[in-house]
Amino acid sequence: MLWVSRMSNKNQNHYSVIIVGCGPAGIACAIQLKRSNIDFKIICNKFGGIANNANEIENLLGFPDGISGQSFVSTLKQHFENLSIQYTKDNIQNVRKVIENENDLFHIKCENGEYYSKFLIIATGTVPKKLNIPGESKLWEKKRLNYEMYNFIYQKTIKSIAIVGSGDAAYDYALNLVKFPVKIEILQRSEESKCLPLLQKRAHDNSNINIIKKIKLHSLIEENNKIKLKAIRESKEETRYYDFIFVAVGRSPNLNFISRDLHEKYRNSINLPNIYFIGDIKNKNYRQISIAMGDGVKSAMKITRDPFFRKKNE
Ligand SMILES: Cc1cc2nc3c(=O)[nH]c(=O)nc-3n(C[C@H](O)[C@H](O)[C@H](O)COP(=O)(O)OP(=O)(O)OC[C@H]3O[C@@H](n4cnc5c(N)ncnc54)[C@H](O)[C@@H]3O)c2cc1C
Incomplete structure (x- = not known):
């Protein structure tokens, strides 16, 4: 069953889901969305995120002998290639909510392009203190x-x-x-x-x-x-x-590019419909790859079950 090929809006820069961030959280989300045949775009400026920093990852299931951060990121790249998922390399400058033709949409402005989406996944991790x-x-x-x-x-x-x-x-x-x-x-x-x-x-x-x-x-x-x-x-x-x-004196959530109203919602942990903060950006001291990946899969599953996609296939 085809859930949805592209948002009804014919504009080429409109997507059902936009994921900002290609760390373990965003990548896991993308893979799960792909399995549900939901159209999405994933954007980041560093594929693999801060997992690239890790010397030796020894607590990840599936890698009993441990794996270096960079080799782990290569496996993620391979997974994307196997599933024909492409990411867009760009710097996200601003993310905000807009009302367009009575449809709530998110507007994502990057250095080299701008996009709209019905659902937004923010998986931009942390910045060093x-x-x-x-x-x-x-x-x-x-x-x-x-x-x-x-x-x-x-x-x-x-x-x-x-x-x-x-x-x-x-x-x-x-x-x-x-x-x-x-x-x-x-x-x-x-x-x-x-x-x-x-x-x-x-x-x-x-x-x-x-x-x-x-x-x-x-x-x-x-x-x-x-x-x-x-x-x-x-x-x-x-x-x-x-x-x-x-x-290496700690890290803070990476929210600089988010509009003030979305920032407010994040700070007050208010769940906005259609927006998900996943991975390190919201996990405080529990910053681990498995947790970030779990967040990614869960958010994708929630989106897949949203009435928006069900209605589209009726
Ligand atoms: C030195 C070190 C060792 C670690 N070792 C382990 C370990 O052994 N085991 C373990 O489980 N975890 C380990 N971690 C933690 C693990 O790397 C993180 O928990 C995980 O990477 C978080 O994933 P994430 O997707 O939430 O965020 P991130 O990996 O931070 O990814 C964020 C993504 O957002 C993108 N992004 C951010 N801002 C912008 C912007 N403005 N424009 C475009 N793109 C943007 C980045 O390019 C990146 O793709 C380690 C971390 C470090 C620093």
């Missing part, structure tokens, strides 16, 4: 400080790296970067690490990873081609030198 200390943005502009592993390009001149943070991501980054000939220091504010004990043990056992505790960063500045980091440790001023800085 910043340190907000002097010198941070300048180093970022000069590509000597980074927040995402997938953006990092190793150069031989990099001999020492500081990773700021004490959670899973900070330790995962350290274990990933240690494959290069570099000395790594994890700089954490607290005495206790917040990451999984097994990651702590691996970092602890690696002679190229040093963990500096109870350190509060003050400023970052380039000096004689090094990065000079000023900090306070146990009430004493301290200066340390590195070639590169990674910041």
